[in-house]
Amino acid sequence: xTDQTKTGKSSNNxxxxxxxxxxxxxxxxxxxxxGGQRILLDCGSVATGKMNQDKPPEPFxxxxxxxxxxxxxxxxxxxxxxxxxxxxxxxxxxxxxxPINIELxxxxxxxxxxxxxxxxxxxxxxxxxxxxxxxxTADAELTLDLCEPIEYGQKASLSDGIEVGLRDAGHIxxxxxxxxxxRQNDRDRSLTFTGDLGRSGVDFHPPPAALPACDYLxxxxxxxxxxxxxxxxxxxxxGQAIRRAVREGGKVLIPAFSLGRTQIVVxxxxxxxxxxxxxxxxxxxxxxxxxxxxxxxxRSPEGFSVPLRxxxxxxxxxxxxxxxxxxxxxxxxIIIASGGMLEGGRILQHLKHHVDDxxxxxxxxxxxxxxxxxxxxxxxxxxxxxxxxxxxxxIAVEQVRGFSGHADHGDFLNATAPLExxxxxxxxxxxxxxxxxxxxxxxSTRGLGTITIPNLGQTVELV
Ligand SMILES: [Zn+2]
Numbered sequence: 111x112t113d114q115t116k117t118g119k120s121s122n123n124x125x126x127x128x129x130x131x132x133x134x135x136x137x138x139x140x141x142x143x144x145g146g147q148r149i150l151l152d153c154g155s156v157a158t159g160k161m162n163q164d165k166p167p168e169p170f171x172x173x174x175x176x177x178x179x180x181x182x183x184x185x186x187x188x189x190x191x192x193x194x195x196x197x198x199x200x201x202x203x204x205x206x207x208x209p210i211n212i213e214l215x216x217x218x219x220x221x222x223x224x225x226x227x228x229x230x231x232x233x234x235x236x237x238x239x240x241x242x243x244x245x246x247t248a249d250a251e252l253t254l255d256l257c258e259p260i261e262y263g264q265k266a267s268l269s270d271g272i273e274v275g276l277r278d279a280g281h282i283x284x285x286x287x288x289x290x291x292x293r294q295n296d297r298d299r300s301l302t303f304t305g306d307l308g309r310s311g312v313d314f315h316p317p318p319a320a321l322p323a324c325d326y327l328x329x330x331x332x333x334x335x336x337x338x339x340x341x342x343x344x345x346x347x348x349g350q351a352i353r354r355a356v357r358e359g360g361k362v363l364i365p366a367f368s369l370g371r372t373q374i375v376v377x378x379x380x381x382x383x384x385x386x387x388x389x390x391x392x393x394x395x396x397x398x399x400x401x402x403x404x405x406x407x408x409r410s411p412e413g414f415s416v417p418l419r420x421x422x423x424x425x426x427x428x429x430x431x432x433x434x435x436x437x438x439x440x441x442x443x444i445i446i447a448s449g450g451m452l453e454g455g456r457i458l459q460h461l462k463h464h465v466d467d468x469x470x471x472x473x474x475x476x477x478x479x480x481x482x483x484x485x486x487x488x489x490x491x492x493x494x495x496x497x498x499x500x501x502x503x504x505i506a507v508e509q510v511r512g513f514s515g516h517a518d519h520g521d522f523l524n525a526t527a528p529l530e531x532x533x534x535x536x537x538x539x540x541x542x543x544x545x546x547x548x549x550x551x552x553x554s555t556r557g558l559g560t561i562t563i564p565n566l567g568q569t570v571e572l573v
Contacts, residue, residue, distance in 0.1 A: 124294055124572040129171050130154060131540040132566040135332055135479060136188040138540055142301065145292030146270045147178045151303050155191025167244055175200035179268055182207040183305025184285035185214040185369060194219050194245035194253045206266055206274050209259035210284030210410055214369060217402050219250035280308025280318035281515045282370035283413045289322035301326040307517040307525060309338055313416045314374055321525050326572050327533050331541030332516045335548025339512035347510045349388040351471045355442045356389055360469030365457040367450035367476065368400035370515050373407050373420050375446060375475055380419035394425040394436040396447040396456045401426040437463050450476040452483035458497060465494065466502040475513040522549055526558060534559040537570060
């Protein structure tokens with residue numbers, strides 16, 4: 111493996127600098143300098159762990175005004191969370207993304223701006239510390255105005271003859287991989303960025319489109335070296351947890367991100383209950399934003415390979431009173447709530463009520479990043495610290511891995527097989543170090559060219 115780190119010398123070669131998701135899974139943000147343009151691939155927040163929550167946000171490590179365009183793969187926070195701040199700080203170019211993603215992004219940005227404005231005004235009213243929103247409603251609206259839709263299979267042109275195309279990534283609704291083509295030094299060149307690549311073999315989204323042929327591949331590696339549970343194993347593990355809850359009279363708490371994970375979990379629970387694979391049990395969803403996303407899912411049948419089951423017999427909770435009622439009423443039930451890694455979100459209120467109840471089950475359906483409360487919950491300890499105190503952890507904790515919207519090791523090998531002998535450089539991002547290394551080891555034997563796992567802040571020349 112070789113790479114060339116930034117030397118400060120000017121170069122006529124295209125290059126890419128990694129400002130996030132380098133040897134980690136969050137904060138996706140990569141600056142491609144090619145064909146005379148500066149194109150930012152995603153603009154995500156570091157969204158997991160507590161490490162950044164008490165610090166003011168870092169300024170961008172580049173001048174936002176110097177960026178010519180953004181390509182946004184999808185609206186998970188770790189890919190879009192800093193986008194409105196980029197606009198607030200002076201970016202005013204086009205944001206290329208899929209039209210459905212613009213709709214989802216609108217829900218997310220407006221909700222986030224409203225919450226930040228409320229927090230600032232509450233603190234001001236109470237004489238508390240000055241809270242400065244990272245962005246406000248005006249920034250959110252300006253960001254949405256800059257979005258330029260590209261359908262899957264279509265292209266848009268930037269100046270200097272650069273073309274940006276999108277293909278269906280199959281990760282969440284409206285998710286895309288990006289293909290950027292340009293001419294430089296009398297050569298046609300292109301780069302494919304997978305964004306988050308979906309998994310195959312699950313009847314929900316159609317499988318990801320074929321990776322566009324390219325010279326340079328920027329590939330996520332979240333599940334390098336890992337294989338997901340099959341749908342049958344997912345159903346069996348979920349059924350065991352629900353049967354236990356019914357038998358004991360306990361609750362099943364499922365933390366899930368509002369966009370994507372909530373909807374797929376609801377769909378499969380409904381499907382398995384109808385098919386008699388898991389016992390019927392009331393499902394409550396405590397995620398008003400997840401409800402709004404679900405409505406977009408429901409009116410976008412073209413984004414799914416099966417009819418969606420996300421509204422029949424589901425209690426989408428809208429008020430705090432309703433949520434507490436669902437949590438505290440006696441009897442078994444399933445409560446899905448926002449906060450996929452237990453780092454904030456509505457799940458924490460439910461966890462406070464049930465963490466010391468051995469009849470209940472915490473069913474984890476997402477990757478739990480190192481340092482998160484979700485990762486702590488998976489440890490054997492019989493106590494856990496959150497919300498300012500230590501609690502007895504007598505709730506059963508189970509994990510079902512297959513709900514992931516990410517490719518696993520086998521999916522990566524299949525997706526990249528047609529590129530063997532064609533790409534000259536592959537850069538692995540968006541994976542913990544060990545997983546990225548496992549994928550790099552597999553790729554290095556397959557004729558995909560030079561394999562690099564970039565460090566944070568590193569510039570790789572595209573030669
Ligand atoms: Zn994602």
